[in-house]
Amino acid sequence: MTDPRPENDLELAIRxxxxxxxAVEQLAxxxxxxxLVVLTEGTPEPTAVNPLVVHRGGSSFLAAFTAVDRVPAEFGQNRSALMMPGRILVGGxxxxxxxxxxxxxxDAMEIPASALAALRSFSSAPEERYFIREGVIDGQSVPISVFRRRVTPEGPVDERLLDxxxxxxxxxxxxxKAVRFPLDSDLEEISPDAAQDVFDMVSRRSYTPLRRR
Known part of the structure; x- marks a missing residue:
């Protein structure tokens, strides 16, 4: 008897x-x-891939599989299987x-269209986001704390700048808390360019009002 195949990374994440x-944010x-494995009718064209769409309860879903051995026989008949990055499949x-x-x-997992739209936003989000807290020093509002959020395969990682x-x-x-409740937070999100300005201030040990956001 053949031993069952070990879970791959996505199957483990889903479980x-x-x-x-x-958290759902870690699954994204x-x-x-x-x-992902996707199926197309016949032989796919190099410049045009139309993944199989399945229908359930009046809703339509792109069909994708975590491995070739997860494709049911009735789905694979007269279709070609090819690999496609999840980011490209979701984005398209x-x-x-x-x-x-x-x-x-x-153990099928369905992501409705509304949630998939949010996932598309996640896929196009920058890999790093920066936030500052400002305080008044010598009568001027200047950055006093810097935070960042990094997107990793395991989920978002939040950090505070020490030096x-x-x-x-x-x-x-x-x-x-700032991301989920921005109106209740004293942090302000800034651009990577503005964050670099703050890093320069930290290096000089001299803090001035931030000119760009």
């Missing part, structure tokens, strides 16, 4: 998200960064279409 051990980068999905991962199996090129974990979850 952890289902069990509540992972795992899905977007994974090479039309409006009103969701995503079904491993459809036809007991030049030195960061520590944002254990009070200051950035997370």
């Amino acid at each position: 952890l998200a289902r069990s509540g051990e992972w 980068p795992a899905l977007l960064g994974f090479e 999905a039309g409006s009103g279409v969701g995503l079904a991962v491993n459809p036809g199996s007991a 030049v090129d030195s960061w520590t974990d944002d254990t009070p979850h200051t950035v997370d």
Whole structure:
């Protein structure tokens, strides 16, 4: 008897998200960064790939699979399988279409069209976001704290600047609160260029009002 195949990274991520051990935000980068199996009718053209769409309950879903051995026989008949990065599949999905991962199996995961639109926004988000807290020094409002959010395959990582090129974990979850409740936060999100201006101030040990945001 053949031993079952070990879970791949995406299958593990889906299981952890289902069990509540992972937040949904942690599943998103795992899905977007994974090479999914998609099916097309006949032989796909190099410049035009039309993945299989399945329908359930009046909704339409792009069909994608975590591995070739997860494709049901009835789905694979007269179709070609090819690998496609999740980021490209999600980014190219039309409006009103969701995503079904491993459809036809007991552990299939369906992402409705509305959630897939949010996932597209996540896929186009910058890999690093910067935030500052300002305070008044010598009568001027200047940056006094810098935070950043890095997007990693395991999910967002929030940090606070200690010194030049030195960061520590944002254990009070200051950035997370600022992202979720911006009106209640004293942090302001700034551009990478503005963040570089602040880094220069830290290096010089001289702080002035931030001219660009």
